[in-house]
Amino acid sequence: MAQQIKGTVNRVELIGWLGNDPNQRFLPSGVGVCDFDVATKRVGSRGEDGEWTYETEWTTVEAWESLGDMCQEHLRKGSRVRVVGSLRTRSWEDKETSARRSKTVVRAEDVLFLDSRDEE
Numbered sequence: 001m002a003q004q005i006k007g008t009v010n011r012v013e014l015i016g017w018l019g020n021d022p023n024q025r026f027l028p029s030g031v032g033v034c035d036f037d038v039a040t041k042r043v044g045s046r047g048e049d050g051e052w053t054y055e056t057e058w059t060t061v062e063a064w065e066s067l068g069d070m071c072q073e074h075l076r077k078g079s080r081v082r083v084v085g086s087l088r089t090r091s092w093e094d095k096e097t098s099a100r101r102s103k104t105v106v107r108a109e110d111v112l113f114l115d116s117r118d119e120e
Contacts, residue, residue: 010086010087011084011085011086012083012084012085012086012087012106013082013083013084014038014040014059014061014081014082014083014106015040015080015081015082015083015114016038016039016040016041016059016080016081017038017039017078017079017080017081018036018037018038018039018075018076018077018078018079018081019036019037019038019039019058019077020036020037020077021036021075021076021077022034022035022036022071022072022075022076023035023036024068024069024072031064031065032064032065032068032069033062033063033064033068034062034063034064034067034068034069034071034072035060035061035062035063035105036060036061036063036071036075037058037059037060037061038058038059038061038081038083038106039056039057039058040056040057040059041054041055041056041057042054042055042057043055059105059106060103060105060106061083061085061105061106061107061108061111062088062105062106062107062108063108063111064107064108067108067109067110067111070111071108071111074113075111075113079113079114079115080113080114080115081111081112081113081114082110082111082112082114083106083108083110083111083112084108084109084110084111085106085107085108085109085110086106086107086109087104087105087106087107088104088105088106088107089102089103089104089105090102090103090105
């Protein structure tokens with residue numbers, strides 16, 4: 001588990017479904033990273049009929065090294081997972097527009113495959 005700095009917590013837990021097949025890539029150093037998007041639901045607003053609506057929240061997850069290898073091997077679009085990790089935000093300059101961009105992802109520390117083996 002990642003070490004915390006006194007007085008702060010950066011911990012995320014998601015239970016949801018994969019929206020796409022995992023994508024594994026390798027950095028020039030040879031380290032593997034597997035990323036995938038997890039869909040979770042949250043209560044939105046009340047519709048005109050008074051019923052609550054539900055909204056889908058998409059979160060990008062990165063699994064590194066051997067954890068990423070396992071995710072690439074066992075997960076597919078529609079797989080149900082539990083992910084525990086921490087938030088990471090990257091910033092960069094868009095090459096076409098020179099605009100500053102950023103993206104926040106969950107860096108997985110643990111991924112639990114929730115589908116039964118028969119469903120795989």
